[in-house]
Amino acid sequence: MIEIDIRLARAGGFALECGFAVPGSGVTALFxxxxxxxxxxxxxxxxVVRPDAGRIAVKGEVFFDSARGIDVPIEARRxxxxxxxxxxxxxxxxxxxxxxxERRSRAVERPVRFEAVVELLGxxxxxxxxxxxxxxxxxxxxxxxxxxxxxxxxxxxxxPLAALxxxxxxxxxxxxxxxRDETRLPILYVSHSIDEVLRLADTLVALREGRQVAAGPVxxxxxxxxxxxxxxxxxxxxxLECVVxxxxxxxxxxxLAFAGGELRVPQVARAVGEKVRARVRARDVAIARTRPExxxxxxxxxxxxxxxxxxxxxxxxxxxxxxxxxxxxxxxxESVERLALSPGLVVWxxxxxxxxxxxxxxxxxxxxxxxx
Amino acid sequence: xxxxxxxxxxxxxxxxxxxxxxWSLPLAVLTAWVLARASFPGKGLLDxxxxxxxxxxxxxxxxxxxxxxxxxxxxxQYLDAWFGIKLIFxxxxxxxxxxxxxxxxxxxxxRLALEAVDRGLETAARTLGASRLDVFFSVTLPLMLPGILSxxxxxxxxxxxxFGATITFVSNVxxxxxxxxxxxxxxxxxxxxxxxxxxxxxxSVVLALGSLLLAGLVDRRIRRMIGRA
Numbered sequence: 001m002i003e004i005d006i007r008l009a010r011a012g013g014f015a016l017e018c019g020f021a022v023p024g025s026g027v028t029a030l031f032x033x034x035x036x037x038x039x040x041x042x043x044x045x046x047x048v049v050r051p052d053a054g055r056i057a058v059k060g061e062v063f064f065d066s067a068r069g070i071d072v073p074i075e076a077r078r079x080x081x082x083x084x085x086x087x088x089x090x091x092x093x094x095x096x097x098x099x100x101x102e103r104r105s106r107a108v109e110r111p112v113r114f115e116a117v118v119e120l121l122g123x124x125x126x127x128x129x130x131x132x133x134x135x136x137x138x139x140x141x142x143x144x145x146x147x148x149x150x151x152x153x154x155x156x157x158x159x160p161l162a163a164l165x166x167x168x169x170x171x172x173x174x175x176x177x178x179x180r181d182e183t184r185l186p187i188l189y190v191s192h193s194i195d196e197v198l199r200l201a202d203t204l205v206a207l208r209e210g211r212q213v214a215a216g217p218v219x220x221x222x223x224x225x226x227x228x229x230x231x232x233x234x235x236x237x238x239x240l241e242c243v244v245x246x247x248x249x250x251x252x253x254x255x256l257a258f259a260g261g262e263l264r265v266p267q268v269a270r271a272v273g274e275k276v277r278a279r280v281r282a283r284d285v286a287i288a289r290t291r292p293e294x295x296x297x298x299x300x301x302x303x304x305x306x307x308x309x310x311x312x313x314x315x316x317x318x319x320x321x322x323x324x325x326x327x328x329x330x331x332x333x334e335s336v337e338r339l340a341l342s343p344g345l346v347v348w349x350x351x352x353x354x355x356x357x358x359x360x361x362x363x364x365x366x367x368x369x370x371x372x
Numbered sequence: 373x374x375x376x377x378x379x380x381x382x383x384x385x386x387x388x389x390x391x392x393x394x395w396s397l398p399l400a401v402l403t404a405w406v407l408a409r410a411s412f413p414g415k416g417l418l419d420x421x422x423x424x425x426x427x428x429x430x431x432x433x434x435x436x437x438x439x440x441x442x443x444x445x446x447x448x449q450y451l452d453a454w455f456g457i458k459l460i461f462x463x464x465x466x467x468x469x470x471x472x473x474x475x476x477x478x479x480x481x482x483r484l485a486l487e488a489v490d491r492g493l494e495t496a497a498r499t500l501g502a503s504r505l506d507v508f509f510s511v512t513l514p515l516m517l518p519g520i521l522s523x524x525x526x527x528x529x530x531x532x533x534x535f536g537a538t539i540t541f542v543s544n545v546x547x548x549x550x551x552x553x554x555x556x557x558x559x560x561x562x563x564x565x566x567x568x569x570x571x572x573x574x575x576s577v578v579l580a581l582g583s584l585l586l587a588g589l590v591d592r593r594i595r596r597m598i599g600r601a
Contacts, residue, residue, distance in 0.1 A: 074498040081499040087492050087568075091514045091597065100510075101500030150500045295487050 002154065002186060006054035016040050016051075018212040022203045026061050027180050027187045029201035029218070031194070034232055036207040037153050042156040044181050047074040047277075058186075071140045078105070078321055080147030080155040080185075084162050086139040088131035094142050095127040101150025103147050109284040112183070117145045121175055137168035141175060148179075154186040155179075161196060175312065178199055194235055198222075198279055198340065198355075206230045222279075223319070223328045236317070237281035238328045244270050256356070260322030264298045265354050279355040283331035286350040287318065289339050299351035303327065316341075322351055327351075341360070374571060379557035380547055382575055388463060388551055389531035392470035393524050396478060400523065401516075403475075404482035425537075426476040434540025437469060441541075465542035466549040477530055478523040483571035486512070487520015518594045525587040532579055552576055 005019035006137065014065050016037040022028040030038040043049035045056055047063065048097040056064040058079075063072045088097050093255070102114065102254075118124050121141045131139060140160050145161040147155060175195075176283075180187065180200060191197050197204060197218070204221040206213040214221045221227060228236055236363045240263070242256035247267060256263045256278055263278055270276055291300070306326065316336045318329040327349055331341075341347070374382065407419055425433050441448040441459050449456040449537060459465035489512055497507045513520075535553040542549040558571045559565035 048495055048499070073503075074495075074502055075501050077499075079499060081496065083492065083496060085492070087490075087496040089493060089497070089511060091511075100497070100502075104501035104506070106501075146500065267458065 001059065002045075002188070003055065003056075003057045004041065004045065006041070006051035006056065008044070008051040008053075008129050010051070014210060016210040018055075018205070018207060018210075020205050020212060020215040021240055022186075022205070022215070024186050025062070026202035027185055027189050027200050028203040028205060030188060030190045030198050030207060031192070031201075031204050032207035032213075033192055035209070036192075036230075037210040038192075039158050041207070042081070042158060042188050042190055042192075045154075046156055047072060047077050047261055048081075054182060061153065074285055075104075078151065078153050079211060080150055081155045082140070082143050082147050082155065082160050084159045086131075086143040088139055088142055088146070090131055092131075094128070094129050094134070095124065096144060097131065097227045098123075098127075098149055099147050101146055105149070105151040111151055113147050114149060115133075119150050121145045130350070135165050136172045139166065140168075140172055144175070144179065146288075147215065148183070148185075152185065153222030154188065157187060157189045158193070159190050161191075161193070167247070173199065177211045188204075194231060198239065198277060219277075228317070232371040235281065236328060236330070237279055237284075238326065240278045240280065240325060240327075242276050242278050244274050244276060245273055258325055260325035260327070261301050261304075263351070263354055265356055268356055276356055280327060280351055281353070281355075282317065282328040282330035282352060284353040285327060286352065287331055287335070287339065287341065288330055288348040288350060289345075291348050292350065295350065297352060299354065301327075301349045301351070303347055303349040305341055305345040305347060307343060308336060310336065320347070322349060374575070375568070376570060377546070378555065378572060378575075381550055381552050381572065382525025383552040384463065384466075384549075385545065385579075387534055388466050388470050388534075389528045392467045392474060392531045393478075393527040395467070396471040396475055396527065397520070397524055398471040400475060400478040400482055400527075401513075401520065404479050404486055407487045408478070408483050421518075422479055423476045425473050430473060430534070431540050433473060434469060434537035437472065437537065437541040441465070441468065444581050459542065461542055461545050461548055463548055465536050466551065468532045469541045473534050473537050474530040476526040478527040481514065481523030481526055485516040485523075488519070489515045521590050521594065522587055525583050525590070528578055529583045532576070532583075541601050552579075 001021055001024050003021045007017045009015045016030055018041060030041055032038050040049055043050050045063065051066070053063065053066040054064070062070050063077050072285070089100065092100065098114065111210070120364055121144060123141050126134060126138055127285060128141065134142065161172055164172065175248045179202065189200060201218050203216065204218045205215040206221060206227055213230050214224050214226050219241055223238045234311065237344065240256040244256060245253050245255045245257040245262060252267045253264050254267045256265060258278070270275060301322050303320040304320045305318060306321045309317040310333055311317065314332050315330055316333045318331060318341060320327045329349065396453070403422055428459065438502070439445055441451065443449065443452060443460050448459060451459070457464065459468060493511055494507050497511045500508060517520050533553060538549060538551065539554055542552055544554045550558065552575060554570045559569040
């Protein structure tokens with residue numbers, strides 16, 4: 001368990017207040033726009049920033065407790081902090097950088113081994129180099145390795161990909177996935193990119209202007225209307241946990257089974273039976289009262305309107321139930337009126353596009369948007 | 373080429389400059405750190421005190437040294453009585469004078485280097501398990517190295533040229549306190565001293581130029597070493 005419950009106020013009006021408890025394993029994304037306070041949260045966990053009040057505990061180890069006067073110094077917390085700008089020591093070689101934390105770490109039960117980290121991150125050929133000769137992506141991989149070798153209790157990653165271009169991001173993401181899948185370290189991952197969050201995270205904590213908006217399993221949080229101001233209207237959507245059910249090589253399509261039926265998507269590079277995540281944005285879900293016949297949309301699912309929420313401006317948020325799953329849709333208020341959408345109404349959901357996010361460590365391409 | 377008397381002055385100058393720098397360097401690093409990083413009441417006053425020798429007439433600095441560290445000075449008398457340390461008319465005294473005068477230059481160079489150190493790197497080191505002291509020696513100090521070395525070379529150069537404070541504090545004693553500048557001064561006061569003054573002037577120019585070239589060389593080396601090239 002990672003328990004965080006902190007409050008702090010800064011000169012200049014910024015105030016942070018958040019409290020959540022997330023599992024002591026897997027990736028927890030701290031998501032929000034810049035200035036939302038994401039980084040401040042992990043700085044507080046690392047001990048770099050001191051909250052005015054509250055409590056921080058990681059796996060039963062109390063780092064900070066204002067009520068009991070506990071404030072463990074940074075170096076004794078053993079948090080592996082990966083900074084956005086890598087922060088490799090310029091006067092040391094890559095190997096000495098990697099060993100810096102390792103040399104200062106205390107004996108732990110199952111230490112992370114140097115060779116294993118070098119192999120995991122593919123940094124063997126870089127060991128004798130100096131940091132200023134590395135590319136941005138290489139630097140970030142070394143920084144991750146350095147944090148891992150300090151034998152941390154958890155990893156804190158502060159937008160490790162934000163300073164990189166798309167090609168470099170695609171280079172690092174598979175390593176982060178391996179990290180998630182092959183180490184048992186809990187990871188707090190700060191990001192403002194929903195694609196990264198969906199690809200990596202199990203748990204999501206959303207922040208907006210220093211306030212916690214939502215927290216919970218990614219799929220559950222993503223479709224909450226409370227996420228609207230965080231995601232922006234056009235990114236609100238549903239995350240569906242799917243299993244590859246069959247491939248159709250003749251058309252180069254795959255079928256994904258989920259709690260509400262089946263989705264047809266362009267062939268995914270995964271074996272039948274493997275898990276994938278499909279993301280359906282609300283704006284890509286259209287609604288019909290009767291089953292449309294002559295349409296190109298191949299994902300047509302019977303649904304029941306569960307909730308209709310009219311917004312200011314032209315749009316309305318509709319929550320649909322498809323079998324056991326829920327699906328968020330966004331249509332105009334005019335359409336709501338024209339179709340007389342109200343809770344309980346049986347409709348057809350037309351899904352125009354599905355994004356499939358690979359959760360496979362060997363899969364090295366960036367997540368792809370598939371028209372369906 | 374040089375007379376024995378001139379060699380004595382050159383050797384004494386180098387000796388005084390070396391030891392003055394050697395002893396003042398750790399204190400200069402500490403002072404620079406305090407001025408750059410610490411905050412406490414009276415910091416402005418300390419700041420002023422450190423830079424005072426730079427702006428005061430050197431003769432005044434020498435006279436103040438005489439008042440404090442001289443044989444009857446309020447510190448000097450105990451130095452003599454308790455430790456048997458005599459500064460007046462001695463090389464040790466000349467070293468003190470040179471150290472005091474060059475101190476502000478050294479502190480300034482080191483302070484600039486310290487302020488240029490990315491504090492984010494220090495934070496990173498602490499998250500990796502290093503204590504504050506450990507961080508200072510393993511990250512901050514190595515990154516300050518170019519500044520410390522250029523500070524040291526500045527100190528040596530300024531100690532080599534020290535005149536006013538030395539002659540006021542420890543007088544002009546051959547073999548004890550008569551460094552190159554004092555020897556030149558003496559030479560200009562005796563008949564036929566011109567040749568000697570000229571030779572020592574040449575030595576001064578060579579030493580100054582040499583230390584400047586050395587400073588540039590060392591600086592480039594270190595910058596390459598710590599990856600700032």
